Amino acid sequence: MKSILIDGNSLFYRTFYAIREMSNSKGVPTNAIYGFVNILVKIQEEYQPDYLGVAFDLKGPTFRHLAYDDYKGGRQNMPELLAEQFSILKELLRKMDIAIIELEGFEADDIIGTLAAIGSEKGIETEIITGDRDAFQLVGPLVKVLYTKKGISQLEEVDEDWVKNQYGLTPKDLIDLKALMGDKSDNIPGIAGIGEKTAIKLVQQYGNLEKIYEHIGEQKGKQKEKIIAGKDDAFMSRMLGTIKLDVPWDGDYQELTFNNIFNPESIALLKELEFNTLLSKIDAAEVVETIEKKVAFHWIKTAVDMDNLFKDLENSNEVIIYFHEEVAQIYLALEISDRYYYLNPEAVEGLNFFEKLKKLPNINTLAITSQDLKNLIHIFHKNDINEVNEAFDTYIATYLLSPGDQRYDLKSAAYQYLNRTILDDEEMFGKGKKMVKAEGLDEQLLADYMIKNCETIKDLKTVLEKELHATDMMTLFKTIEMPLLEVMVSMEELGFKIDLSQLENLSSEFENKLTSLTSDIYELAETEAFNINSPKQLGEVLFEQLKLPVVKKTKTGYSTNIEVLEQLIHFHPIIEKIIEYRMLSKLDSTYGRGLMAFVEPKTHKIYSTFNQTVAATGRLSSSNPNLQNIPVKTEMGRAIRRVFVPSTSDRILVDADYSQIELRVLAHLSGDENLIDAFIKEQDIHTRTASEIFGVPLDAVTRTQRGQAKAINFGLIYGKQAFSLGKDLGISRNEAQDYINRYFSRYPKVQDYMENVKRQAKEEGYVTTIWGRRRYIPEMNSRNAMLVQAGERMALNTPIQGSAADIIKLAMIKVYNRLNAEKLEAELILQVHDELIIDTPQNEKIQVERLIKEEMEGAAQLSVPLTVDVNTGMSWYDVK
DNA sequence: TGTTTCACG
DNA sequence: ACGTACGTGAAACAC
Numbered sequence: 001m002k003s004i005l006i007d008g009n010s011l012f013y014r015t016f017y018a019i020r021e022m023s024n025s026k027g028v029p030t031n032a033i034y035g036f037v038n039i040l041v042k043i044q045e046e047y048q049p050d051y052l053g054v055a056f057d058l059k060g061p062t063f064r065h066l067a068y069d070d071y072k073g074g075r076q077n078m079p080e081l082l083a084e085q086f087s088i089l090k091e092l093l094r095k096m097d098i099a100i101i102e103l104e105g106f107e108a109d110d111i112i113g114t115l116a117a118i119g120s121e122k123g124i125e126t127e128i129i130t131g132d133r134d135a136f137q138l139v140g141p142l143v144k145v146l147y148t149k150k151g152i153s154q155l156e157e158v159d160e161d162w163v164k165n166q167y168g169l170t171p172k173d174l175i176d177l178k179a180l181m182g183d184k185s186d187n188i189p190g191i192a193g194i195g196e197k198t199a200i201k202l203v204q205q206y207g208n209l210e211k212i213y214e215h216i217g218e219q220k221g222k223q224k225e226k227i228i229a230g231k232d233d234a235f236m237s238r239m240l241g242t243i244k245l246d247v248p249w250d251g252d253y254q255e256l257t258f259n260n261i262f263n264p265e266s267i268a269l270l271k272e273l274e275f276n277t278l279l280s281k282i283d284a285a286e287v288v289e290t291i292e293k294k295v296a297f298h299w300i301k302t303a304v305d306m307d308n309l310f311k312d313l314e315n316s317n318e319v320i321i322y323f324h325e326e327v328a329q330i331y332l333a334l335e336i337s338d339r340y341y342y343l344n345p346e347a348v349e350g351l352n353f354f355e356k357l358k359k360l361p362n363i364n365t366l367a368i369t370s371q372d373l374k375n376l377i378h379i380f381h382k383n384d385i386n387e388v389n390e391a392f393d394t395y396i397a398t399y400l401l402s403p404g405d406q407r408y409d410l411k412s413a414a415y416q417y418l419n420r421t422i423l424d425d426e427e428m429f430g431k432g433k434k435m436v437k438a439e440g441l442d443e444q445l446l447a448d449y450m451i452k453n454c455e456t457i458k459d460l461k462t463v464l465e466k467e468l469h470a471t472d473m474m475t476l477f478k479t480i481e482m483p484l485l486e487v488m489v490s491m492e493e494l495g496f497k498i499d500l501s502q503l504e505n506l507s508s509e510f511e512n513k514l515t516s517l518t519s520d521i522y523e524l525a526e527t528e529a530f531n532i533n534s535p536k537q538l539g540e541v542l543f544e545q546l547k548l549p550v551v552k553k554t555k556t557g558y559s560t561n562i563e564v565l566e567q568l569i570h571f572h573p574i575i576e577k578i579i580e581y582r583m584l585s586k587l588d589s590t591y592g593r594g595l596m597a598f599v600e601p602k603t604h605k606i607y608s609t610f611n612q613t614v615a616a617t618g619r620l621s622s623s624n625p626n627l628q629n630i631p632v633k634t635e636m637g638r639a640i641r642r643v644f645v646p647s648t649s650d651r652i653l654v655d656a657d658y659s660q661i662e663l664r665v666l667a668h669l670s671g672d673e674n675l676i677d678a679f680i681k682e683q684d685i686h687t688r689t690a691s692e693i694f695g696v697p698l699d700a701v702t703r704t705q706r707g708q709a710k711a712i713n714f715g716l717i718y719g720k721q722a723f724s725l726g727k728d729l730g731i732s733r734n735e736a737q738d739y740i741n742r743y744f745s746r747y748p749k750v751q752d753y754m755e756n757v758k759r760q761a762k763e764e765g766y767v768t769t770i771w772g773r774r775r776y777i778p779e780m781n782s783r784n785a786m787l788v789q790a791g792e793r794m795a796l797n798t799p800i801q802g803s804a805a806d807i808i809k810l811a812m813i814k815v816y817n818r819l820n821a822e823k824l825e826a827e828l829i830l831q832v833h834d835e836l837i838i839d840t841p842q843n844e845k846i847q848v849e850r851l852i853k854e855e856m857e858g859a860a861q862l863s864v865p866l867t868v869d870v871n872t873g874m875s876w877y878d879v880k
Numbered sequence: 881t882g883t884t885t886c887a888c889g
Numbered sequence: 890a891c892g893t894a895c896g897t898g899a900a901a902c903a904c
Binding site for chain 1: 891892893894895896897898899900901902903
Binding site: 555 | 883884885886887888889
């Protein structure tokens with residue numbers, strides 16, 4: 001039998017200092033608890049103990065304090081950040097059903113010593129976990145110490161041999177050792193003037209205090225005097241330093257048994273603490289009690305079953321659907337008024353579920369709830385079901401409620417909102433090579449799993465609806481996010497036509513240039529033994545072989561980024577070649593060859609995925625490939641846009657982008673009359689700003705001044721500080737601060753607004769956009785000043801970037817609906833944050849240009865006008 | 881899997 | 890003494 005005894009106070013201090021500051025989104029500090037729990041997991045796995053107990057010191061005085069007033073004198077109070085975590089740790093241990101042992105008048109050490117002694121009598125092996133070396137005295141044949149050396153990642157196992165090697169003493173000798181040398185941390189005096197070296201020698205020679213004093217005649221000179229003078233201190237120190245093995249504990253050793261430390265109760269608390277990585281690691285089989293509880297359902301196997309399902313659907317207003325996709329197979333779980341159905345849509349011979357669904361009389365009004373509706377709608381569309389009522393997406397709702405989170409999958413949402421542990425696909429079917437493929441699926445298992453998930457969606461919806469109301473985001477959800485889904489589906493399905501042969505030419509061109517640059521670079525470096533693409537190897541060549549000055553370091557080596565390279569340009573001709581190589585290498589790998597891999601051979605189109613639940617500010621994102629970062633700034637990169645063309649030769653691209661939408665949003669949010677005036681007069685905003693801060697008439701603003709004003713304007717949007725503004729402008733921090741001060745004196749309400757946003761973020765914990773989109777900013781209440789500053793910048797930027805995102809989302813919905821309503825063939829195919837692209841038949845050009853301008857400009861009524869520039873052309877390159 | 885670099889708004 | 894502008898995604902390398 002094995003027992004693990006933990007010195008709770010000691011371990012908690014250790015984990016507190018070993019792990020960087022952490023807190024959950026409510027600002028509760030969690031680092032020490034996190035470390036503690038990780039140790040618990042580790043010992044569970046590695047030692048599989050039969051008994052487990054955590055001993056704590058109590059606040060009151062112990063027998064040692066009563067004997068010696070200054071015992072542990074001079075100790076600092078527990079840091080506040082740790083104290084806050086203490087009661088949570090205890091609560092967690094209680095929920096994990098781990099014994100907590102405390103005894104008035106005694107320290108954790110004494111409790112552990114006693115329990116180890118009891119264990120030894122019973123023949124139980126004990127491992128003591130502590131960061132306190134004092135415990136080494138307890139080591140014996142059945143007792144070892146796991147000492148937390150260096151942080152907490154390594155536990156050193158201390159047994160009798162270890163002590164012998166380290167001190168040349170037995171564990172028991174350590175008691176007398178400490179009696180002689182004392183212990184600063186506990187304020188145990190020992191003998192004044194005797195240090196570790198002498199003390200070890202004495203104990204090795206004589207064994208204990210009694211023997212030392214018996215043979216005191218053998219000592220000489222100063223040392224003898226010190227030992228004699230310190231006799232009382234030595235004996236008292238030994239009493240203080242001796243861990244008790246017989247505290248009056250009236251418990252039963254059986255109290256130290258435990259069951260499952262990860263049970264629904266403890267998991268709920270871990271979830272509150274937001275230990276998500278940990279939670280996902282917990283062996284699914286151990287935690288899932290809920291999954292065992294099966295939900296009754298109808299398995300559609302016959303035509304009669306199918307008829308019953310459709311009768312139910314026909315008489316319903318809403319349905320909840322969970323879907324699971326295998327390679328070319330879809331499985332469905334449905335819920336209608338608490339009745340559950342599972343089906344493989346093709347399972348019934350001659351009766352395809354989707355074909356029947358298409359003919360369902362109420363298919364257009366039946367309100368559908370699902371997790372990740374976008375992909376469900378894709379499935380419907382593939383089955384020619386085109387008009388459905390997407391009512392509620394739990395995925396989007398979860399995202400809206402806390403858009404800074406990492407994941408919004410069903411499992412995470414169930415943890416967070418339902419206190420429920422469910423399995424995800426990976427836990428159910430494995431991943432990678434181990435994955436269970438469709439043919440190997442146990443369909444009963446799959447059905448149970450899917451029905452369970454369907455039930456979870458249903459329960460989630462209830463909670464999420466309540467939460468959306470409580471946070472005033474239901475309108476945002478219903479009028480922006482849900483209607484946008486259909487637009488996203490459409491953009492993904494339409495794709496963007498690519499002139500493939502032109503793309504191939506472009507890529508070859510890049511590659512030819514890269515080949516010649518490569519040989520130039522090798523020649524200039526006088527070696528070919530390095531990979532130019534490797535920052536590490538490149539750094540070695542530049543800074544070690546060529547001995548160029550080191551400008552900046554990264555945490556792993558030399559920095560070789562563009563800023564660094566530009567500073568080195570006059571030191572060596574190789575630098576400009578490297579800069580060009582870098583640019584071309586990026587262009588080819590990401591946009592040349594990179595994009596080619598995404599061109600669908602049949603249609604010559606690229607189908608990007610748009611994600612509505614990624615950006616914390618409310619923006620969309622695009623991936624596989626990302627069409628929102630196609631080059632535009634350099635001519636060579638911009639050439640990539642030539643390959644983005646209308647879908648057919650009789651079409652053109654209509655491109656519309658908002659002018660200065662973020663600064664307009666700032667004008668609106670702040671209500672600053674001066675800023676609003678600039679937009680109402682449709683002035684060039686940077687020129688106007690320059691005129692204000694430099695005190696010159698509009699027509700006297702120089703290019704430099706305009707450029708500086710532009711940097712200030714952008715800096716404002718990002719919450720930039722004087723230091724970096726100065727760096728950008730090549731002026732001192734003080735000068736930059738002076739510009740910012742002048743800006744605020746000309747636009748005072750902007751300053752007020754920013755102060756208010758920061759205050760709100762601090763007080764409420766979140767900021768909002770014009771449409772009430774929220775972002776929580778836990779950093780605002782951190783004790784780390786840098787994190788607070790970062791939080792302030794997020795707080796300042798999010799309402800601006802997020803409101804702009806709200807506006808263009810509204811515009812997309814309006815444009816999409818109007819194109820449909822006017823029965824135009826023009827199609828919205830792309831959004832790039834402030835820009836929309838419509839693939840348009842030539843003959844609809846005028847109508848679409850007018851329509852898009854109207855809808856985008858009319859998307860929101862702000863206190864400044866929204867203006868949109870519209871351009872048309874035969875490629876994305878041509879519309880600028 | 882994490883780091884570095886760089887493309888966009 | 891440090892680091893310093895928000896929000897993304899992708900490729901290549903290193904471990």
